[in-house]
Amino acid sequence: MSRNASLAAAVALAVASSPAFAEVQMFKGDLSGGAETPPSASKGVGSIAVTLDPKTRKISWKGYFVGLEGQELKAHFHGPAKAGEKAAPVLPVEALEETFQGSATLDAKQVKQLEDGQWYFNIHSAKHPEGELRGQLNRVR
Known part of the structure; x- marks a missing residue:
C-alpha cells in the first residue's frame, strides 16, 4: 500500500469514527394516565x-x-426519574393543541439523563394538575 493510500485510509477511519458522525438517536414515549405517579x-x-x-x-x-x-x-x-418516580420539570413544551412539535438545545447533563432513560413527558390538565398523561422516554433502536 502506498504512503498516500495509507494516509488516506487513516484519515477516513479517524473521520468516520469521530463524534462529528454520531448518529441521531430516537426516543418514544406512550402517554397514558396509568403511567402517571400516582396513576390518573x-x-x-x-x-x-x-x-x-x-x-x-x-x-x-x-x-x-x-x-x-x-x-x-x-x-x-x-x-x-425512572418510570414510577417523580421529578421536576426541566423543559416546558407548548402543547395547546392535540398535535404539537418543537425543539430545544440541552446541556450535557440533560443529554446523559435522556440517553439513560431518565426523562419523561407529562401533560397537566385542569382536572389533573399534577399530571393527566405521562410517558417515559425510551430509546428506539
Whole structure:
C-alpha cells in the first residue's frame, strides 16, 4: 500500500469514527394516565417521538394526545426519574393543541439523563394538575 493510500485510509477511519458522525438517536414515549405517579384515571392517550443529535445536543419532538378529561394547562419534559418516580420539570413544551412539535438545545447533563432513560413527558390538565398523561422516554433502536 502506498504512503498516500495509507494516509488516506487513516484519515477516513479517524473521520468516520469521530463524534462529528454520531448518529441521531430516537426516543418514544406512550402517554397514558396509568403511567402517571400516582396513576390518573384518565382515558386519554397520546405519544411523543423525540430525536436527539448528540453532536449539537439539539432535540426535536412531535407528539399528540386525545381524550383529556380536563383542559390542558401545561406540558413538560421532566427528569431525572425512572418510570414510577417523580421529578421536576426541566423543559416546558407548548402543547395547546392535540398535535404539537418543537425543539430545544440541552446541556450535557440533560443529554446523559435522556440517553439513560431518565426523562419523561407529562401533560397537566385542569382536572389533573399534577399530571393527566405521562410517558417515559425510551430509546428506539
